[in-house]
Amino acid sequence: MRKRWVGWRVGLACFGVALGGMSCSKRPAAEDAGTGGSGGPVEPAPLGHDSTKLGSEEVTLEVSSLSVSGSGGGEKAPGTSFVTGDPLSVKGRVRGGEGLEEHIQWHLQPVGPQTADADPTTSEGPEAVFRAFSRVGTAGSRTPNPPLEYELVAALLLENGKTLQVRLPSTTFLRQDTEDVLRQEYLDFGTSFRPSRAQISIPSRPTFNTGNYSVIAQKNTNGLASLVDQMQERVNALLNNDVQEKPVGTRGLTPGTVVVSPGAPILTVGALGDTDPQGDDVCVGVRMGGRCNGSILAGPNGIAETRANNRGAQMKLADIVSSAFRNPQRNRAAGSVVLNSFHTQGRALDIDPRLSTVPGKTSAQLMCVVEAAGDALVGASNSFTEKGAALFLPCDSPSGDHVHVER
Template sequence: MKRNPRWWLAAGLTCVVLATGCKCGTEEAKEDAGPATGGSGAPPPPLVEVTKDIGGQPVTLALTEIFTRREGTTARTSFVTREEMVAHARVEGGEPGLVDRIRWTVKPVGTQSGPAVPAVATGPELVFKGTSALPRTGSRDPNPPLEYEVVATLVLEGGTLEAKLPPTSFIRQEEADILRQEYVDYGTTFQPTLTNVSVPGRTTLNRGNYSIIVEEKPGELEKLLSDVEAEVNRILNDDVQVVPVGTRAASPSSTVVSPGQAVLMMGALGDTEPKGDDVCVGARVNGGCAGVIRAGPNGIADTPANNRATRVSLERIITSAFRNPQRNKFIGSGTINSRHTRGLALDLDPRSLSIPGKDARQLMCVVELAGIRVAGEDNSFSENGPVTFLDCNDPAADHVHVQR
């Protein structure tokens, strides 16, 4: 039976290590039942504690804490493989120096988790890093988490004590670190921290495999979309009122309203419908006048410029925004350092828009021009697929790529 690919996702970006107690033979295991209740300065309760009678004297082995060595965050056991994991244990009772005889073993869980480095150690402290055995072949599905089981063992003449987290409490990656691990695995130039991970304000900005995205500049995708949208709407409403409405023109053939600035290879595109007996000069495209408006027989300017007042929302024409590295590889992107993986790029397909006076090629050029004005000439271009660059008026162009 196929398992839900998000079975492993954590509800937040922090976690607490939990352990359940058990009794095995003459051993007694205790669990962390909550915050310490001792007086001031009392140590916190251990994660796992095992006590056994050795030579008539109780000896206790306690696994006290496990955490990721990461500055600026709360204690957590999620990780990426370039970060160190630290575990501490203590021994109570028995002869002096037993704490130095603690033997640690770290076991990977699942084929996706590579060997720990180191996999064994001795003493009261364990410091290790995980390794990834995940494929880098591209995928539309989320990666499984890397996870490890940590065991502390104390071998004595009268018996062996073993303290380990039960199967429900492995050191396991949370969703934010599963996503960050992809950047480590692919060796990208940009390596995101937790501050670069967020839930997008608009789900349309997420074309990745997870419920969260990475942005090199937090909030940049939303801003890029808003900026390009504002510029598209300026271009669609930039006709010029040459003769004021109600004013007599020099002649019936005088221009009353002229199109705005030229749109790349398409020239100037009109955004106004003639009124009264004013005349549209030039082609009608998609039901709208695409050219100059002249005064007409009465010689009076009857037409206000930009009276179509077109307003366009670009959100519904987003075909790609953030993509995680595995998704980026799956769709055939030519670079592991794509701006999409850094939350710095949008793909927009305006062919589905229906705007009077504009056909699909003209709209492609309008969006590309808007991107150029927002991000610069080198950062806005028309494409077919992820790697074929085209002129915006090429019928094969299927989207405009805009990046910061």
């Protein structure tokens, strides 16, 4: 057998165009038919190829497959995305050159400063497996991370000094999509929660997304929607917890008889009535903005004329969420020092009652109502008033800017 010399080199991109006299266009699918016109299985067209004459024989280098598999959900089709740790597997073949497949040289070239050298950087043979690495870092950012991306080069040096070379550009093949750019952040930060692609979705409500991407990660399916709905139910129950002590229309009462009481007290602010007196019934106790926050008495005519909770106060919490999901980079940029913050897991809401108006209630009172609802739903250790990302305050503090609720 004649001695054959093989090798590889890296040059400018070539995919679907001619480079240095070498064809980089794809072979028509019909040429790859395994059994011609016999009706048998047909080999898929190569992802890229290059060919030249070696004496009277045409030699063709082909990249036959590129696949990504790993935690993202099994084998992926050519051209799909990846994260660090996923095996990036390539296969090639040589037509018209016996024994040359063992000398295919593979090189995974990082594109952009955010992408580190793969491991290995080069490999030889008909198949190779690489793993990607990231240089993005964890400084914190309010903008999306750039995707990790690689250009794949397959080369074969022939004995006549010619080089066959196939390049698969990152724009078509090995580039992270948005879901994997987001997943990559969790790997870069080393968080305990590392979402699969199945745990990433478009948020059901715009206010749930206070991150850098159009998608969010949630440890539990619809966790944020469930949390805000349950919080809203409890908040509005507290706002409408006045008690009908005497049925409307009851007669023969003394003027000082309590017809409606303001319900159970709320944290540090006490009982907060949500009822206005009707007829000649009388409000006693605290008033706020002209509204009654105390008990309502039967009045001079001795008739109970007031229906409890007649204001029908309601808060729509989804409209006053100031922060919900935050990706790790955004979470750090927001000033959080908690690596495994529940915000990064789609399990926390920051609710700002200052964005809502309820007649007869101050912002501080509403802050306490929301915190009390959170205490009842998730426990006092998981519901608290804050300023910013790390300053804990009493619920009625004038400096508080949101109630944090996590589950």
